[in-house]
Amino acid sequence: MINLTIDGRAIQAEPGKTILEVARENGIFIPYLCYHPALKPIGSCRICVVEVKPGPPRPLPACATYVAEGQEVVTASPRLTAIRQELMKLVLINHALECPICDKGGECELQELTHALGVPEVDLTAIPATSPPDYESLLVERHTDRCVTCGRCVRLCRDHVGAMAINFMQRGYFTELGSGLLPLDCEFCGSCIDICPVGALINKQFKYRARAWEVTKTEMVCPFCGGGCTYELHLKDGEIMRVYNGETALLCGRGRFGWPVLSSPERLRTPLVRVNGELKEATWEEALTAAAGGLKAVLEEAGPGALYGVGSPRATNEANYLFQKFFRAGLGTNNLDNPARLHYVKALSALGQVFGWPEVKEADGPHPKPPAYTSPFTVKEDTKGSGFTFVLGFLEELPRADAALILGADLTPELPPLGWGVNAARQKDDFKLVVANPRGTKFDRWATVSLRYKPGAERLVVAGLMKALLTAKPDLAPAVPAQGFEEFKESLKKFSLKEYASRAGVEVADLEAAAAILAQAQAPAILFGTELLSQDKGDMNALALADLFLLVGKPGTPGSALYPVADKANTRGVCELGVLPDRLPGLLPLDSPAAPAFWGDKKVAQQPGPTLLEVLDLLEQDAPEAPRALWALGGDLLRWLPNRSRTEKLLGKVKFMVVQDAFRTDTAKLADVVLPVAIHAEQEGSFISSTGRLGVLKAALTADGVLPDWQIICRLASALGVPMSYRNPAQIFAEFARQIPLYAGLAPKKAVGKTGIPAELKGTFVPFDLDISLPGRRPFTLIIGKVLQHSGSYTTHEPCGTLVVTPEGAVSLNPEDAAQLELKAGDKARVISSHGEVEAKVALDPLLPAGVAFLPEHFAQPAAQMLTLNSNLVRVSIQKA
Numbered sequence: 001m002i003n004l005t006i007d008g009r010a011i012q013a014e015p016g017k018t019i020l021e022v023a024r025e026n027g028i029f030i031p032y033l034c035y036h037p038a039l040k041p042i043g044s045c046r047i048c049v050v051e052v053k054p055g056p057p058r059p060l061p062a063c064a065t066y067v068a069e070g071q072e073v074v075t076a077s078p079r080l081t082a083i084r085q086e087l088m089k090l091v092l093i094n095h096a097l098e099c100p101i102c103d104k105g106g107e108c109e110l111q112e113l114t115h116a117l118g119v120p121e122v123d124l125t126a127i128p129a130t131s132p133p134d135y136e137s138l139l140v141e142r143h144t145d146r147c148v149t150c151g152r153c154v155r156l157c158r159d160h161v162g163a164m165a166i167n168f169m170q171r172g173y174f175t176e177l178g179s180g181l182l183p184l185d186c187e188f189c190g191s192c193i194d195i196c197p198v199g200a201l202i203n204k205q206f207k208y209r210a211r212a213w214e215v216t217k218t219e220m221v222c223p224f225c226g227g228g229c230t231y232e233l234h235l236k237d238g239e240i241m242r243v244y245n246g247e248t249a250l251l252c253g254r255g256r257f258g259w260p261v262l263s264s265p266e267r268l269r270t271p272l273v274r275v276n277g278e279l280k281e282a283t284w285e286e287a288l289t290a291a292a293g294g295l296k297a298v299l300e301e302a303g304p305g306a307l308y309g310v311g312s313p314r315a316t317n318e319a320n321y322l323f324q325k326f327f328r329a330g331l332g333t334n335n336l337d338n339p340a341r342l343h344y345v346k347a348l349s350a351l352g353q354v355f356g357w358p359e360v361k362e363a364d365g366p367h368p369k370p371p372a373y374t375s376p377f378t379v380k381e382d383t384k385g386s387g388f389t390f391v392l393g394f395l396e397e398l399p400r401a402d403a404a405l406i407l408g409a410d411l412t413p414e415l416p417p418l419g420w421g422v423n424a425a426r427q428k429d430d431f432k433l434v435v436a437n438p439r440g441t442k443f444d445r446w447a448t449v450s451l452r453y454k455p456g457a458e459r460l461v462v463a464g465l466m467k468a469l470l471t472a473k474p475d476l477a478p479a480v481p482a483q484g485f486e487e488f489k490e491s492l493k494k495f496s497l498k499e500y501a502s503r504a505g506v507e508v509a510d511l512e513a514a515a516a517i518l519a520q521a522q523a524p525a526i527l528f529g530t531e532l533l534s535q536d537k538g539d540m541n542a543l544a545l546a547d548l549f550l551l552v553g554k555p556g557t558p559g560s561a562l563y564p565v566a567d568k569a570n571t572r573g574v575c576e577l578g579v580l581p582d583r584l585p586g587l588l589p590l591d592s593p594a595a596p597a598f599w600g601d602k603k604v605a606q607q608p609g610p611t612l613l614e615v616l617d618l619l620e621q622d623a624p625e626a627p628r629a630l631w632a633l634g635g636d637l638l639r640w641l642p643n644r645s646r647t648e649k650l651l652g653k654v655k656f657m658v659v660q661d662a663f664r665t666d667t668a669k670l671a672d673v674v675l676p677v678a679i680h681a682e683q684e685g686s687f688i689s690s691t692g693r694l695g696v697l698k699a700a701l702t703a704d705g706v707l708p709d710w711q712i713i714c715r716l717a718s719a720l721g722v723p724m725s726y727r728n729p730a731q732i733f734a735e736f737a738r739q740i741p742l743y744a745g746l747a748p749k750k751a752v753g754k755t756g757i758p759a760e761l762k763g764t765f766v767p768f769d770l771d772i773s774l775p776g777r778r779p780f781t782l783i784i785g786k787v788l789q790h791s792g793s794y795t796t797h798e799p800c801g802t803l804v805v806t807p808e809g810a811v812s813l814n815p816e817d818a819a820q821l822e823l824k825a826g827d828k829a830r831v832i833s834s835h836g837e838v839e840a841k842v843a844l845d846p847l848l849p850a851g852v853a854f855l856p857e858h859f860a861q862p863a864a865q866m867l868t869l870n871s872n873l874v875r876v877s878i879q880k881a
Contacts, residue, residue, distance in 0.1 A: 004071040013067045020048055020062035023075065030075050031084060031113050033091070033197060034150035035063040038248045040159070040427070045150055047087050047113070050075050059083060084117050092122045094129050095198075096145040104199030106212035110148060131176050137184035138804050139204050139257055140193060144176045147200040153177065153192035156249060162412070162423045162442055163187045177201075187412065187788055188805050190256040195249035205257060205801055206242040210234070215241055221687055221695025222255040223314070223680050224791035226566040227417035228395070228689025229255055230749065233681055233700050240681070240701070252416040254791050257801030259680065262701070264797040266663055268676035269705035279674065284707070291673040292719035294656040298629040299720070304331035308615055308627035311338040311579030312634040312660075312709070313568035314794070315677075316685025316697065318732035319709035320570070320577045321585060322724060323633055326713060328578075330722030334590065334609035335627065338579045339635050340571045341612045342642075343533035347564040348575060348587075350542035351388035353766050354550055358387035358587055360757060363744035366737075372730040373686055373696050375737045377744035379756045389742065390759035391549065393525060393561030394751045395691040399424035401559030403432045403521035405514070407545065408458050408532030410441045413788040415565045415690055418527055419443070425525075425559070432521070434514040436461055438783065439854065440847030449514045454505040455781045455852055456772045456873050458532055461511075462544035463770060464500030466551060467492050468515035476519070478550050481762045488547065488765035495770070503772070518552045521560075526553070529565035531785045534872035543768045550763040566690035568792055573688035576752070577736065581609035586740035594739065613870075616641070619650040629656040633709055634677065636665035639793055639860070642868040643835055660712055663797060666860070676706040683708040685729040692752035776834055776875030780817075782853045784865075784872040790858040809859035810843040811878070814850050818842060821878060828881035831855065833874050836866035839881050853878060 001012040006019070006028055013022040018041060023030050034045040043061035050062045051074040059080060062073075074080070092114065099105050134142035149168065154177075158164045165186030169178035177200060179185070193201045215234035222229040229252075231245040243256050271287030272279040282290070298306050309327050311320045320338075327336050338345075362383045366376035398404075398421030411419040419442075425431050426446055435443045436451035436458075444450050453461050469476055470489060478485065501508045518524050526549050532541045545562065554560040566572040578585035584595055584604070595604045610618060610625075618626035630651070641647045651657070651670055659671040662679045681700040685708070688694060710732060714724040726732050737743055745755025753759075774781065787809075789795065789802035796803065811831055813823065823829055827842045831853070840855065840862040848854060853876065857864045868874050 002067050002069050004067055004069070004073065006073045007075055015067075017067055018063055019050060019052070019065050019067055019073055022067055023062065028075060030062050031116060032063055033109060033113060033148060034152065036152050036195060036249070038160070038195070038250070039152060039155050042151060042155070045087065045091070047084050049080060049083060051077060051080065081117070085119050088114060088117055088119045089122050089124055091148050092119070093124045093126050094145070095148070096143065098146065098199070102146065102199035103202045103207055108199060109197035126173065129176070134183060139188050139253070139801060140184055140190060141202045141204050141207065142177065142184075143200050143202070144178070146198050147177045148198055149175050149177070150197060152195045152197065153201060156191055156195045157186075159427060160250060160420055160423050161187065161189055161191055162419065163189070166192060188253045188257070188802075189251060189416070190253060191249045191251060194245050203242055205260070210236045210241045218681070218698050218700040220681060220698045220700070221569070222251070223569045223687070223697065224254045224258055224794065225252070225415055226568055226571050226690035227252070227415055228687070228691065228693040228695050229417060230695060231255065235700060238702060250417075250420055253789050253802050253805065254795050258791070258795045259801070261795060261797050261800040262680050262682070264799065266797045268662060268664055268674065271676060272674040274672045279669070287673055287675060288715055288719060291658045291675070291716055294672055295629055295631065295658065296720055298656055299331075302628050304333045305335060305625060306628040307331065307335060308630050309336035310612065310630065310632040310635060310637070311336060311574045313338065313340060313571040313574045314635070314679070314792075315570065315574070315633045315709045316683070316729060317570065317573045317577050317688065317736070318685045318729040319633065319713060320574045320579050321732060321736045322710055322713045322717070324578045324585070326717045326722055326724070328604055330717060330720070332603070332605050334581045334605050334607065336579055336609060337581050337612040338574045339612070339640050340566070340575055342640065343530040343538060344564065344566045344571050345575060345580065346533050346539040347542040348388070350539050350546050351391070351562070353543065353764070354546035355388040355391055355761065355763050356386060357589070358385070358389035358742050358753075360385045360741040360744055363741040365744070370734070371747070373694065373733050373748050375740075375743040375746040376734070377741050379745045383744065383757055385742075385753065385757040385759045386761065389692075389753040390757075390761060391553065391555050391562050392753060393559075393563040393691055394754040395421055395689070395693065397558040397561070398422065398525060398563065399559070400523060401425050401525035402428065402430055402523045403434070403517050404525040404527060405434045405436065405518065406443060406527045407436045407461065408541065409527060409529030409565060410437065410439075410531065410785065411527065411529070412442055413786040414529040414531070414567060418563060418565070418690075422527070432517045434517055436514075438852060439849065448517060449510055451506045451510055451514060452849065454772075455783060456535060456774055457504040458541045459537075459544045459768055459770055460500050460504035460772060461506065462548050463492055463495070464497060464504060464506070464511045465515045465518065466548060467497045467500055468512045469519055469551065471497060472512070472515065473519060476551065478763065479554055480550070482550055482765060483763070484765040488767055491767040521552070523554055523557045523560040524552055525559055525561055525563060527563040530567050531783065531872065533564070534784075536871035537769060540768045543766055547765055547768065550765060555761050556759065563691065567786070570687040572690055572692065573686070576688055581611055585736050586742045612641075616647065616650050619653050620646075627654065630654045631658045632660065632667065634659070634661040636667045636793055638666040639863065639865060642865055642870050644863055644865040645836055660709055662706070665793070675712050677712065678703045678706045678708045682706065685710070686733060688752060692754060694746055694748055694750060694752070696748050774873055774875060775869070778833070778875040778877045780851055780853045780876050780878055782831065782833070782855055782867065782874050782876045784855050784857050784868065784874070787856045787858065790856070793858055793860070796858050796860070809840060809856045809862050809864070811840040811862070812843045812845040812848055812854040813878070814848045814852070815844045815846055817850055818844055821880065823880055830879050830881045831862070831867060832877045832879070833867040835869055835874075838862035838864070838866050
């Protein structure tokens with residue numbers, strides 16, 4: 001520790017901290033304007049100047065001066081006051097006097113500093129600024145005459161978001177904030193709004209709706225993607241005014257602007273019951289009676305195995321836990337699964353093969369009455385963990401990686417916080433980045449090595465990397481004990497390095513350069529997403545990356561980890577809470593000795609149930625074991641399952657269907673009973689983010705005619721003879737947390753596997769399939785994936801704010817391909833596969849290679865899954881509509 005004095009007060013501080021940071025930690029006021037805790041200090045405003053001894057005679061900026069042994073710091077003196085007041089006058093000299101109508105009024109840092117520093121008047125004059133406000137940009141309104149040129153927005157947009165959409169124009173006195181004299185054309189995350197200390201950047205959704213002092217604030221986890229961001233919800237008179245993140249300012253557009261989906265006119269507010277072939281509005285009592293009656297009839301006729309359950313990555317941990325409890329403890333079956341089967345579960349399966357399934361031994365507890373949403377287990381000296389959970393990455397540690405491989409993922413659309421983590425890591429001079437993707441992404445501009453491979457060739461790229469690693473260093477050994485290494489090396493001899501490169505469509509030199517980066521890294525991170533996992537051999541892709549990490553990873557080193565994308569708010573949670581046909585809560589096996597603790601004297605079935613995709617096969621075969629009833633916790637199966645025409649036909653064979661959803665989706669239209677659910681800030685509960693962070697939802701709004709999933713499950717289960725009675729979600733969390741030692745030490749904002757549990761890791765190299773053939777002979781390879789402004793179909797309902805930016809889906813083409821097809825941007829095109837066809841507007845994307853097209857998965861039209869068979873990659877023809 002470093003010893004210094006600030007204003008005569010003796011203080012101990014950690015090395016590497018600035019005077020301003022230490023002063024803030026100790027409650028000592030130093031004024032500042034350009035500084036923000038989330039940004040690197042630049043010392044441009046100089047308002048934070050302090051007197052330092054020993055040091056130069058001139059005052060130094062506290063934000064950019066590091067503490068040193070024996071320093072004597074003075075933060076307030078007549079000299080400093082005079083300097084700060086003069087600096088403030090220079091800031092105010094041309095500042096628009098619009099406080100009564102400026103949305104920043106009441107939370108404006110310039111207002112607060114003017115009062116705190118006692119600036120009586122501005123006795124200086126200058127040439128007036130003439131830049132007009134920008135009212136044209138979407139979602140963000142800019143007032144350059146209010147800008148204080150602190151540079152916060154520029155640094156955040158450049159260094160953390162990575163969009164580089166705004167910058168300073170001109171220089172000196174005439175410096176102004178700009179985007180090339182054009183309206184903003186950016187990611188529209190709105191992070192610049194929250195980082196701005198004044199009203200130069202304002203939120204159009206919030207404009208003129210409320211003052212800062214009028215709102216009530218509720219902290220909660222974002223319910224959109226799996227990033228696990230927390231923010232403040234600002235409400236007035238029971239309505240949401242805005243979403244705000246003052247801590248880091250970072251949120252994506254769907255998190256910041258997506259909340260109006262709550263008030264969508266497309267929301268279901270009343271239960272629906274099918275009567276004479278049509279869905280009719282009903283009371284809750286009528287709907288629950290109809291649902292219970294229909295399910296009970298099937299159960300009595302065909303037994304418990306006739307009902308199949310589909311959990312939801314949008315539902316809370318508490319709802320998903322009760323859902324699987326009904327099936328296992330109530331019906332004695334494992335007939336349930338969740339939509340993550342199409343992607344994230346493939347990663348879990350592969351990681352389980354290489355690193356083993358997670359297990360924690362000797363956790364202390366369970367202790368009675370822990371705080372709400374806190375594990376009753378604590379970590380003690382002899383607690384040990386094993387399995388793949390302990391090689392999964394923690395978002396807060398990603399910036400500490402010194403190298404990263406991003407494979408088959410466009411990080412910003414798939415999981416923006418992972419992109420921010422990589423951006424934070426690249427601020428280090430020694431950071432190296434390898435980007436491998438069939439199409440160009442934002443991160444290619446910072447890549448040390450870019451690998452543009454053929455669509456679907458991920459496994460050949462990974463095999464080529466390992467071949468290059470072992471060629472350069474034949475004695476390379478894994479960092480953890482591993483079996484099967486020699487046999488695995490033999491499997492790589494199927495092709496030479498040149499053949500791997502040629503088959504993947506990359507250069508040998510690029511593979512060698514990327515391999516050298518991974519070999520030299522002390523904390524390598526590997527990131528991969530749903531575009532890679534959603535392929536028909538997505539499990540093989542994940543297996544290849546698990547093998548690669550076993551070879552080059554440094555488990556236990558902060559930042560060095562595997563980062564698979566769990567795309568929705570609770571994709572990881574729905575899996576960890578046991579909504580799988582072969583895993584109990586905590587990802588325990590069905591025959592786990594701990595299983596009876598979940599259900600008392602109820603014996604858990606040892607036979608795994610069919611997966612969601614296997615259920616479709618059973619229905620197609622008219623198999624005796626095919627389900628006759630389906631209970632789905634939301635999720636539009638027709639929109640997400642591949643081969644939509646087949647799925648719709650097969651769901652038509654189900655005798656009775658109950659759907660819980662917030663919207664009348666295409667799947668809900670097939671149901672016999674539709675039960676409207678609370679979403680977002682209408683409910684309480686918890687989520688597990690993609691990187692394991694526990695987030696808590698708070699019920700800040702009054703639910704209008706809808707019920708939380710967990711209450712519906714309790715009422716319907718009780719009506720079916722499986723009594724369930726809980727006071728609130730916290731009680732449900734307490735129940736399942738008592739049975740999951742893996743969650744030892746877990747609490748809100750902490751992450752699974754990152755609570756101080758020592759890990760004993762070992763692995764097994766597992767060879768993977770190298771066949772990358774894609775069926776069909778059509779000229780284009782279509783990739784179906786995600787776009788930045790949308791999270792599933794959740795954000796495609798009016799009046800969601802992000803629809804302003806991306807109102808519809810379009811098929812993206814390389815400009816040269818489009819020219820050959822005589823298509824221009826905005827034209828309608830027919831996209832045809834062997835399984836169906838859709839019409840979509842054309843967008844031109846020079847980052848797409850020739851012969852590759854892209855279509856977003858989110859929209860009802862064009863319905864991307866009309867084209868697919870069993871993968872998000874499909875051969876298509878494209879022609880003018």
